[in-house]
Amino acid sequence: MKTRLKVPFIMLIMVLVSFTSMLTKPITTSAAVDVQAKTAILVDAETGKILFEKDADVALPPASMTKMMTEYLVLEAIKEGKISWDTTTQITDYPYSISADPAFSGVGLKQNKDYTVRELYEAMAINSDNATTIALAELVAGSEGDFVKMMNDKADELGLPDATFVNSTGLSNTDLGENVPKGTEPNADNLMSARSAALLAYRLINDHPDALEVSSMTTTEFEGDRIENLNWMLPEMPGYLSQYGYEGMDGLKTGWTDLAGYCFTGTAERDDQRLISVVMKTDSKEARFEETRKLLDYGFNQFEKKELYPEGFQIEDKKTVPVTKGKEDTVEIASNGPLTTMIEKGTEDQYSVEYSLDQSSLNDKGELTAPIKKGQQVGSVTLVNSKKNYGYITADGEQNESVELVTQEKVEKSNWFMLMIGAITGFFADIFTSVVDTVKGWF
Numbered sequence: 001m002k003t004r005l006k007v008p009f010i011m012l013i014m015v016l017v018s019f020t021s022m023l024t025k026p027i028t029t030s031a032a033v034d035v036q037a038k039t040a041i042l043v044d045a046e047t048g049k050i051l052f053e054k055d056a057d058v059a060l061p062p063a064s065m066t067k068m069m070t071e072y073l074v075l076e077a078i079k080e081g082k083i084s085w086d087t088t089t090q091i092t093d094y095p096y097s098i099s100a101d102p103a104f105s106g107v108g109l110k111q112n113k114d115y116t117v118r119e120l121y122e123a124m125a126i127n128s129d130n131a132t133t134i135a136l137a138e139l140v141a142g143s144e145g146d147f148v149k150m151m152n153d154k155a156d157e158l159g160l161p162d163a164t165f166v167n168s169t170g171l172s173n174t175d176l177g178e179n180v181p182k183g184t185e186p187n188a189d190n191l192m193s194a195r196s197a198a199l200l201a202y203r204l205i206n207d208h209p210d211a212l213e214v215s216s217m218t219t220t221e222f223e224g225d226r227i228e229n230l231n232w233m234l235p236e237m238p239g240y241l242s243q244y245g246y247e248g249m250d251g252l253k254t255g256w257t258d259l260a261g262y263c264f265t266g267t268a269e270r271d272d273q274r275l276i277s278v279v280m281k282t283d284s285k286e287a288r289f290e291e292t293r294k295l296l297d298y299g300f301n302q303f304e305k306k307e308l309y310p311e312g313f314q315i316e317d318k319k320t321v322p323v324t325k326g327k328e329d330t331v332e333i334a335s336n337g338p339l340t341t342m343i344e345k346g347t348e349d350q351y352s353v354e355y356s357l358d359q360s361s362l363n364d365k366g367e368l369t370a371p372i373k374k375g376q377q378v379g380s381v382t383l384v385n386s387k388k389n390y391g392y393i394t395a396d397g398e399q400n401e402s403v404e405l406v407t408q409e410k411v412e413k414s415n416w417f418m419l420m421i422g423a424i425t426g427f428f429a430d431i432f433t434s435v436v437d438t439v440k441g442w443f
Contacts, residue, residue, distance in 0.1 A: 032052075032298055032302060033052060033294055033295060033298040034294070035052075035291050035294055035295060036282065036283070036291055037054070037279035037280060037281060037287075037288075038055065038058065038060065038261070038280055038281030038282075039055045039056055039058045039060065039193065039194040039278075039279075039280045039281065040052070040054040040056070040277070040278060040279045040280070040291070040295060041053045041054070041056040041195055041197075041198045041277070041393075042276070042295045042296075042298065042299050043275065043277075043393055044273075044274075044276075044299075044305075044342045045206070045267060045269075045276045046274060046305075046342075047342060047392070047400045048392045048393045048394040048397045048400070049342050049390075049391075049392055049397065049400070050391055050392060050393060051275075051298075051299050051303055051342065051344075051390070052295065053194070053195070053390055056194040056195040056278075057193050057194075057195055059162040059163075059192060059193045060191065060192070060193070060280050060281055061170075061189045061192075061257060061259050061260035062190055062192040062255055062260060062280070063170045063255030063256050063260035064128045064130075064253060064256065064263075065170065065192065065253045065255040065263050065264075065265050065278075066165065066169060066190045066192070066255070067124055067125070067128065067168070067170060068197070068201060068204055068252065068253050068265065069151050069200060070124065070136060070169075071124070071125060071208075071211055072154065072200070072204050072207070072208065073140060073150055073151065073154060075204075075207075075208035076207075076208070078117070078210075079208065082140070085117050085118040085121075086117070086118070087116065087139070088114040088115060088117075089115060089117075089120075089135060089138075089139045090111065090112065090113065090114060091109045091135055093111075094134060094138075094144070094179045095109060095131040095135045095138070096109060096111050096131070097179070098131040098134060098176075099129075099130075099131035099132075104131070104171075104175075106123070106127070106129040106131050106132070107123045107129050107132065107223070107225070107227060108223075109132065109135070115135070117136070119132075120132040120135055120136050120139075122214055122217070122220045122222070123220075123227065124136065125215055125253075126214065126215070126219075126220055126227060126230075127222075127227040127228070127229070128230050128253075128254060128255075130169040133168050133169045134168060134169060136168075137168040143181075144167060144168055144179075144181040145182030145183050145184070146182075147181075148165055148167060148183065148184060149183065151168070152164065152165050155196075155200075158199065158200065159199065159394070159395055160192070160196040160199055160200055161193060161195060161199075162191065162195070163191065163192045163193070163196040164191045164192075165190050166181065166184040166188040166190055167180075167184065170190055170255055170257070172189050172259060173185065173187060173188045173189065194279075194280050197265050197278045197280070198265070198277075199394065200265075201251075201252050201265050201267060201278070202276055202394070204252070205267060205274075211252070212250050212251050212267075215229075215231070215251035216234065216250035216251060217229060218234050218236055218238065228241075230254045231249070231251070231252075231254055231266070232244035232245075232285075233245060233246040233249045233292065233293070234246075234250070235249060244286075246268060246293060246296065247268070248268035248270040249267070249268040250268065250269065251267045252266060252276075254288070256285070260281065261280070261281035261282060262281070262282045262283065262284055262285055262288040263278075263279065263280045263281065263282070264278070264279055264282075264288040264289065264292055265278045266278075266292045266296065270300055273300065273304075273305060275296055275299045275300065277295040277296055277299075279291045279295070302345055303342050303344055303345065304342070304345055305340060305341070305342050305343075306340065306341070306342075306343050308339050308340065308341065308343070308348060308383065309335065309338065309353055311335060311337050312335060312408075313334060313335045313353065313381070314332070314334045314335075315354075318333075318355055319332055319333065319334075320332050320333065321357070321362075321366075321367070321368055321407075322365070323367060323368050323369075323370055323411050324363060324367040324368070324370065325369055326369075326370030326371070326372065326411040326413060326414055327370070327411060327412050327414050328370075328411045331368060331372055331407050331411050332407070332408040332409065333378060333405055333406065333407055333408065334405070335381040335403050335404070335406075336375070336377070336404035336405070337403040337404070339353065339381065339383050339401065339403055341401050350385055350386050350387045352383075352384050352386070353381050353382065353383055354384055355379055355380075355381060355405055356380045356381075357378060357379040357405070358379045361378050361379075370412065370413040370414065371410070371411065371412055372410060373407070374407060374409050374410040375406050375407065377404045377405065377406050378405055378406065378407060379404075379405040380403065380404060380405050381403050381405045382401060382402040383402070
């Protein structure tokens with residue numbers, strides 16, 4: 001009887017152990033969220049740390065997500081005092097022809113009428129109006145062709161990979177007829193990867209927070225008519241759109257063309273944690289929001305900002321650095337601040353730290369030379385993740401996981417007599433070592 005019970009009992013134990021292991025093992029990113037989009041990315045808006053990506057470097061037409069760059073340049077011009085929210089402009093033939101074309105349904109601009117920058121910007125950012133976008137481009141740069149040059153220059157300055165702009169709106173140049181911006185090809189399209197879109201959104205909301213004040217508006221008035229935001233995920237959207245509302249959502253830009261499919265760059269904030277998401281080439285209007293919800297839920301539920309190592313942390317066997325010409329032979333070193341980062345919950349044990357001593361501050365023997373000040377920087381302390389890490393969307397993002405390595409006390413320079421004694425002692429020690437080595441060679 002006992003013999004017959006052993007096998008089932010062992011199998012039960014194995015099943016329980018396996019089940020327990022599944023519960024305690026952190027879920028990997030690839031299995032945690034299945035995003036039905038051609039490309040996608042999820043980013044921490046404070047640090048630029050990438051929490052998830054799917055083919056994020058594939059450049060695709062971004063459709064009206066292009067307008068994020070137009071928004072950036074308009075807000076930059078306001079910040080630099082070149083224009084203001086109250087600056088007025090009139091509508092030239094080109095944007096008027098776009099506004100009057102039923103294929104590009106918009107707010108319906110009129111000629112020989114003054115429009116403020118605020119009116120045009122709200123129509124662009126809230127209702128994705130193409131004609132008002134062109135009007136703003138002409139106001140800022142004189143022509144859309146010159147504005148496109150500004151867009152590409154700014155893309156290079158911001159470090160947007162795989163980003164090429166041929167117009168201010170996100171339409172295909174084939175839609176613009178004789179109004180194709182100077183310097184661009186008649187059949188060209190804007191191109192941008194999900195990574196570039198996320199970085200552009202990151203810079204837009206960090207450099208120009210005013211963008212969120214407008215993008216969070218569910219509706220606005222334009223010449224007496226109410227226009228609605230195309231971002232259905234905003235809380236308190238009217239009517240049936242309220243079912244798509246997402247807590248904390250306040251931006252940023254939708255997009256759609258036949259070639260681009262349905263795209264969306266979203267951003268939401270909860271409990272002082274802001275995330276940026278991008279999905280490109282989804283199947284429908286609804287899908288771009290449904291897939292965004294998956295990404296944001298994953299980010300808010302699975303990640304947290306956590307202090308992993310406190311200020312003053314020391315690696316156990318590297319607490320000191322040798323000192324020469326000082327009253328002390330060593331000096332203690334430690335981190336000059338806490339090491340905090342966004343991590344997947346339950347993965348603290350994946351992180352360790354490493355020291356990087358500044359070689360220019362050390363002599364040939366790896367010693368610091370006295371005098372040494374308390375708090376003197378001698379290197380850096382950097383977080384190291386033993387598992388997969390997607391990195392950052394910014395070129396300098398790794399600096400977010402590094403703090404200064406500094407001395408913990410001062411070390412005064414030894415007086416001349418002690419330095420002389422030390423030098424003499426060292427001289428004879430070197431001679432003694434040479435003699436011993438020579439004598440050993442005889443045998």
